[in-house]
Amino acid sequence: MTRVLIADDDHLMRAGLIQLLTTDPDIEIAGETATGREAVERARRLAPELVLMDVRMPDLDGIAATRQLTRTAPDVKILILTTFEQDDYIFGALRAGASGFLLKRARPEELIAAVHAVAAGDALLSPSVTRRVIDRMARQPxxxxxxxxxxxxxxxxxxxxxxxxxxxxxxxxxxxxxxxxxxxxxxxxxxxxxxxxxxxxxxxxxxxxxxxxxxxxxxxxxxxxxxxxx
The missing domain is CATH 1.10.10.10 (Winged helix-like DNA-binding domain superfamily/Winged helix DNA-binding domain)
Incomplete structure (x- = not known):
């Protein structure tokens, strides 16, 4: 059973994610939160296998929350799920220690597969994000x-x-x-x-x-x- 903590400040998004993920019998919702700071606190307390983390949240953004969690709870995997495909978000999240970066326009089956892959220790990027990572890195001297x-x-x-x-x-x-x-x-x-x-x-x-x-x-x-x- 993969226990997932959902961190997103959009109430409808959290409800939709919970409804989607609970259709998989191997996924259990460990909790939900609307801020980055609460995500860090609840991840430490609840010890989920994975945190599904939004980027833009009040109190503490998803990248800063990811950075804190990778230092204090390194066994917890973090999958960034966001609407925004900006380079600053992508590279900020990856350098902070996120194990995956997926866009909210992903298909439901892609999200469920991503949760299982990241929880199992694999890394995952959406195809468009992978291309941007490689292209940007290749341009650096x-x-x-x-x-x-x-x-x-x-x-x-x-x-x-x-x-x-x-x-x-x-x-x-x-x-x-x-x-x-x-x-x-x-x-x-x-x-x-x-x-x-x-x-x-x-x-x-x-x-x-x-x-x-x-x-x-x-x-x-x-x-x-x-x-x-x-």
Whole structure:
């Protein structure tokens, strides 16, 4: 059973979300709240598996609430659900530690699938948000590798896998690109997250671009041509 706390200042939206999510027998509503500060307090007290978090809320916005929760209740996953597809909201939420970013125009079945995916430890972005993340990161100039020591902990194949994760490829696509089993890629991704002390794939994407692992014009084909041993 996945216990979900809903944080949204729109009463009708909260009621609709509760009605939708309770159609899934594996989802239980742990509570609801209309402000970011209450979301933080109730998440700490109720310990849900996931908080469905709006961005624009009174008292404390969803991004600040996410930042507080990832520090004080790191086991609670956060899925941002918002009407607004603005870069500041997207990158603010992801850097704060959200594991997913979904738009309110998503289909009901997409939302239910997203809740299960994020609660299970996966990261999830709507397709349009994924494209914006990759495009914006690719436009940034490659910075100095300040985290070189952390990067040095990766094997050549793990670093190669990280490059492909950062380009938005799924485990299945990466496995096909590197001609290995998908289970091998899942193992690589787990080791990458552990070695780099990252929460999920979204954090890995941000890390890859901010440290210059992925650069504009650096394609999956280029990565495959320089592949090393697993």
């Amino acid at each position: 490659a910075p100095d590798l300040a985290d070189q020591a952390r990067l040095d902990a990766l094997t050549p194949r793990e670093r190669e896998t990280l490059e492909l994760v950062a380009r938005g490829l799924s485990n299945r696509e990466i496995a096909a690109a590197l001609v290995v089993e998908e289970s091998t890629i899942r193992t690589h991704v787990k080791r990458i997250l552990m070695k780099l002390d990252l929460r999920d794939r979204i954090q890995a994407v941000i890390f890859a671009y901010e440290t210059g692992i992925n650069r504009p014009g650096h394609t999956a084909r280029t990565a495959r041509e320089g592949s090393g041993p697993a």
